[in-house]
Amino acid sequence: MGQWYQASDPTRVHRLLEASDRASAGDSTDPPKRSMRSTERAVAAGWVWVLREDDQDVAMITVSTEWSGDAALLAHFPATDSPRYMRRLAVAPDRHGTGSLLSMRTIRKALEIAQSDGGTAMRCETNPRDEGAVRVLHALGFHRYGPEIGRPPTSAILLSRAL
Structure with a gap:
């Protein structure tokens, strides 16, 4: 089943994130450009969690x-005292075939954290054309708030759920 750990190596995290982006984009679109500085900041803050299975970081x-x-x-979200923000979900390319199950497991871990x-x-945002991600988020109790932001293919929708 693997083990979750709090990330300490931003380079390793960034490599997994970029590899997942490339696998998700495939031949249809360019993967998003990711900032190493943002990764370093998130890891230093203790915000990044990684699932390791069989000596490999998989999510x-x-x-x-x-x-x-x-x-x-933020005005589109329902009022709450202490929101948390989920972003940068990544799944190792060789696990993309099990992506929705691994994504669901990863989102559940985020909710637990x-x-x-x-x-x-x-709270989170996702590309509305990523139907698998939208389905998983809805299955886990997330609801959409506000309009679609931006233009396809890089637009986003806002989602939230109470904890």
Whole structure:
């Protein structure tokens, strides 16, 4: 089943994130450009968790107390005392075939982390064309708030659920 650990090596985390992005993008779109500085900051803050199975990092998630997007978008979410923000979910390329199950497991871990940290809601954004991600988030109790942000193929929708 593997073991979750709090990341300490930003280079290792960044490699997993970029590899997952490339596998997700395939031939249809360019993967997003990721900032190593942002990865270093998230790891230093203790926000990044990694699942290790069979001596391989197979999934990761960032759970933070800070929103990294446009602050005006926060008005779309329901009011809550102590929200947490989930971002940068990544699955190792050789595990993409089991992506939805591993993604669900990773999101459940993020919810567990947020609850144990005193979070009252989990908020995130995702690409609405990533139907698998949207399905998993809805299955785990997330609801959409606000309009679609940006333009396809890189637009996003906002989702949240109470903890």
